[in-house]
Amino acid sequence: MEELQRSFSPPPCPTTVTVRRNPPRKARATPYTTGAKPPSTISLNTHHVPSFPMDEILSIQIPQHEPIKPLVSESLKIFLRIKPLKSFTKVTTTTKTRPRNVWPQNPSKKTNAKKSTRIEEACIALNDAYSVTLTPPQALQEMKRSKTEVYEGFSHVFAADCSQNDVYDKMVKPLLEDFMKGKSGMLAALGPSGSGKTHTVFGTPKNPGIVPLTLRQIFRKSDETSPGSLRTFYLSIFEICSERGKGEKAYDLLGDGSSELYVQQSTIRGLKEVSIQNLEEAESLIGQAMLKRATATTNSNSQSSRSQCIINIRAACNDVSNETKMQSSDAMLTIVDLAGAEREKRTGNQGERLVESNFINNTSMVFGQCLRSLLEYQKNRKKGLQKHHQNSLLTxxxxxxxxxxxxxxxILTVKAGEEDYLDTSYLLKQASPYMKIKFDNTEEPCNKRQLTTFPRVEKNKKIKLSAPKTSQIEEVVAGERNQISQEVNLQGKNANPTDKSSPRLEHVAMEKNEREHIIMQNFAKVIWNVLKQYNEKLKVAEGEICSLKDNLRSEQLKSLELETELIHLKSSCKQNLAEPCIPETEAPIHAKEQFERNVDGDSCNLIEAGREVSVEGCNKSSGPSKNVEDAELVVCHTSTDNDLEPRQHPINPEENVGTTQVEAEATNFPSDQNEDDPTPSPDSPEHVEVSQDCINNRLSNIQTKSAIFRRFPDSEKQKRNRRLLPASSSSLAEEMGDLDVKDNQIEKPQVKISEIRVQEKSESTQGPEIEIPAREAEPASTKKQGSRQKPRRRLQPASSVLLTREINTLEIEDDVAESKGTRGRKKTTASQPRSQGSVTLLRLLTNNLHI
Ligand SMILES: Nc1ncnc2c1ncn2[C@@H]1O[C@H](COP(=O)(O)OP(=O)(O)OP(=O)(O)O)[C@@H](O)[C@H]1O
Structure with missing residues (x-):
């Protein structure tokens, strides 16, 4: 039984089986390879074992895949075209088409002509369609400077008698076919001047060259149902020439007005691209361009091209099928007519022509360098490709x-004459290695780029998230939204609106959501970046504000210091004249301290504090201070106090901090005292005598005043029993010394110092600059012992200048000269007789100072 089953077993499976996951089908009868019927026992079991679907398998048509072509890198195609010999043309014209109305030919000349035809011999001979033999002239052979050479490996050699169509068919047609499929390509004509490059590229109306023939072919093809019919063609022609040897310039040969083009690196901007609909249009444009092209007459060519001419034919695909959503890329066919390399000897160029030929030769040389370096690079890729192309605009x-x-x-064009041997030889030697150049077919052909269903999604990728412009983003987002809604509407119309479970509608909704999500995500990213940028800007602004605040503080400090100096100067000046030793003004110092305490606070408060200092000094009725502790006890060394016990002046604790010590003392003056009355009150404690020592001590102390006040806390400051005097007082003392007003006991005028301060405040803004000499930094002791040489002149406050002047005019005599022995003894003005001069002086002072 088993043997029977084995003998009727199905044939072996094929090597490749495609398993289809379709719904189960009804089992068919097992196909039998033999005609014998199966025994009944076997047929009984068939419903248990599913039959092998042999027919089905055999019926499956396995798609025949095209064999994958190995990637063959194509070699650079080099064609050679030999220009017909001149002599050959001459001979034929003289013998065949001689015009009738010419003068009878000179027989001698005729013989000469015949002779010339004999001399004219070709240096190049065609071996076959791919090789030529170059033979040097007899003279050169005899000199053994050159020998016959064979150049082979050309894609095709066009003989002298070949037609333009031959050239087109062999060379241009394959390129054009690729171009029509969407592949870009370039074709360039190289060769010495007058060898037939322009003839090959443009031709003549009778013998059209590559460009007209290509255009004919394009429009012939576009009439048929070919891919070309789905394209729009554009033509652009421009030339590159030298600008008086200084540089390269590009000119649009199809442009209307100013044809100069803007060149930026390898990009040429502003080039006019004309859409061509038919051959007539295209040919008229070519004719227009040829007329505009720069040409000149040289020994080699009566119409020699003086520029490199580039013709671009662009095929823009407008074939966007709705079903496949395929879009083809643009292709460009570029045809280049290079200006021919020239030898100076042959062309006889001079001046501008010579400059042009230099440019032409340079471009040809760079072009050749590029090709050679490409070849070297392909031989040895480790070396890297040299960037010769940077040396000319064309390259x-x-x-x-x-x-x-x-x-x-x-396509290399060469002249066949013997005299052209050197040019031809040079070109062939240069170009023969180019045949080994290969180019990789990396470029994708047309119609391969498949786009997604929503091509606008690509737009999102193009959004620059780094530096966005909100307006642009909003536009993009709005556009996206509109498009989505339009698409959804359209698709919603197509779909059955009642059928909510339509998978198509669901799909659309999902896609819509997805797109919206992406858009919002991108938008959020953009917003985030914008916020970040604003945050950075804010930080920068804050930093600037801080630095400005610092500057303001330092400026205010400076101004306060200056104010302090001025106040000290004025007060000490008056007090020195009025009484020997008066307590120092402490207000500015307090103000300074207060200012320093408030440094971290608002700058406006600082300004206010500064103002308070000066203004409050005038106001006796200032409110109770919150910093009573800061009020310092004024200590002064007086000549009368032999003991070093400091004389303390208690200050009313209710006085404001800003209220100065001078004010405190001024309150001790009788308020009802007559201003004009210089007689001081006998009980007044301010009637003290000031000594030189006192002044010197002040001089020494003033140097370190600010440092001391910073270094010591307020409590310590109170304990300090040394008085600090402003620097100005020392200068004043010196001036007084100059004026021989020494140790004078001058009666203190009965004045209200508070009023003086008001005036001082008003003057402070106009006060001259105070210059503290370096000498003042010396200790008081050294100053005391120092020689009494005349001090340098220095700037003084206005008041002191006035004072000095007044004193000088009065010629005050030191009537009460204080002897050294009497120093240190307290003298009151009441006990001293007042001289007439001093009284006058005081009056004058009082008047001048508006006291
Ligand atoms: N194959 C050819 N058959 C007939 N005439 C030709 C051929 N090649 C060139 N000529 C003629 O030779 C002359 C010079 O040719 P052409 O101007 O094309 O040279 P060229 O290489 O462009 O020179 P240049 O570099 O100086 O511009 C022209 O009058 C042209 O008609």
Missing amino acids: RYLRDYLEGKKRMAL
Whole structure:
């Protein structure tokens, strides 16, 4: 039984089986390879073992995949075209088409003509369609300077008698076919001047060249149902020439007005691209361009091109199928007519022509360098590709081709005459290695780029998140929203609105959500970046504010110091004249301290504090101070106090901190005292005698005043029993010394110092600059012992200048000269007789100071 089953077993499975996951089908009868019927026992078991679907398998048509072509890198195609010999043309014209109305030919000349035809011999001979033999002239052979050479490996050699169509068919047609499929390509004509490059590229109306023939082919093809019919063609022509040897310039040959083009690196901007609909349009544009092109007559060519001419034919695809959503890329066919390399000897160029030929030769040389370096790079890729293309505008423009990224073909045009041997030899030697150049077919053909269902999604990718412009983003987002809504509406219309479970509608909704999500995500990112930027700006602004605040503080400190100096100067000046030793004004110092305490606070408060100092000094009725502790006890060394016990002046604790010590003392003056009355009150404690020592001590102390006040806390300051005097007082003392007003006991005028302060405040803004001499930094002791040489002149406050002047005019005599022995003894003005001069002086002072 088992043997029977084995013998009727199905044939072996094929090597490749495609398993289809379709719903189970009804089992068919097992196909039998033999005609014998199966025994009944076997048929009984068939419903248990599913039959092998042989028919089905055999019926499956396995798609025949095209064999994958190995990636063959194509070699650069080099064509060679030999220009017909001149002599050959001459001979034929003289013999065949001689015009009738010419003068009878001179027989001698005729013989000469015949002779010339004999001399004219070709240096190049065609071996076959791919090689030529170059033979040097007899003279050179005899000199053994050159020998016959064979150049082979050309893609095709066009003989002298070949037609333009031959050239087109062999060289241009394959490129054009690729171009029509969407592949870009370039074709360039190289050769010496007058060798037939322009003839090959443009031709003549009778013998049209590559460009007209290509255009004909394009529009012939576009009439048919070919891919070309789905494209729009554009034509642009421009030339690159030298600007008096200084540089390269590009000119649009199809432009209307100013044809100069803006060149930026390898990009040429402003080039006019004309859409061409038919051959007539295209040919008229070519004719227009040819008329505009720079040409000149040289020994080599009556119409020699003086520029590199570039013709671009662009095919723009407008084939966007709705079903496949396929879009093709644009392709460009570039045809280049290079200006021919020239030898100075042959062309006889001079002046401007010579400059042009230098430019032409340079461009040709760079072009050749690019190709050679490409070849070297392909031989040894480790070396890296040298960037010769940067040396000329043309090679920069054709960079992709010269780096082997896009395919190109070259046609070398040579003259066949013996005299052209050197030019021809040079060109062939240079170009023969180019045949080994390969270019990789990396460029994708047309119609391969499949786009997604929503091509606008790509737009999102293009949004610059780093530096966004909110307006642009809003536009993009709004546009996206509109498009989504339009699409959804359209699709919603197509779908059955009642059928909510329509998968199509669901899909659309999902896609919509997804897109909205992406949009919002991008938008959020953009907003985040904008906020970050604003945050940074805010930080910068804060930093600037801080620095400005600091500057303001320092300026205010300076101004306060200056004010302090001025106040000290004035008060000490008056007090020195009025009484020997008066307590020092402490208000500015307090103000300074207060200011320093408030440094971290608002700058406005600081200004207010500064103002308070000066203004409150005038106001006796200031409110109770919160910093009573800061009020210092004034200590002064007086000549009468032999003991070093400081004389303390208690200050009313209810007085404001800003209220100065002078004010405190001024309150001791009788308020009802007559201003004009210089007679002081006999009980007044301010009637003290000031000594030189006192002044000197002040001088020494003033140097460290600010430091001391900073170093010691308020409590310590109170304990300090040394008085600090402003620097100005020392200068005043010196001036007084100059004026021989020494140790005078001058009666203190009965004045209200508070009023003086008001005036001082008003003057403080106009006060001259106080210059503290370096000498004042010396200790008091050294100053005391120092020689009494005349001090340098220095700037003084206005009041002191006035005072000095007044004193000088009065010629005050030191009538009460104080002897050293009497120093240190307290003298009151009441006990001293007042001289007439001193009284006058005081009056004058009082009047001048508006006391
Ligand atoms: N294959 C050819 N058959 C007939 N005439 C030709 C051929 N090649 C060139 N000529 C003629 O030779 C002359 C010079 O040719 P052409 O101007 O094309 O040279 P060129 O290489 O462009 O020179 P240049 O570099 O100076 O511009 C032209 O009058 C042209 O008609």
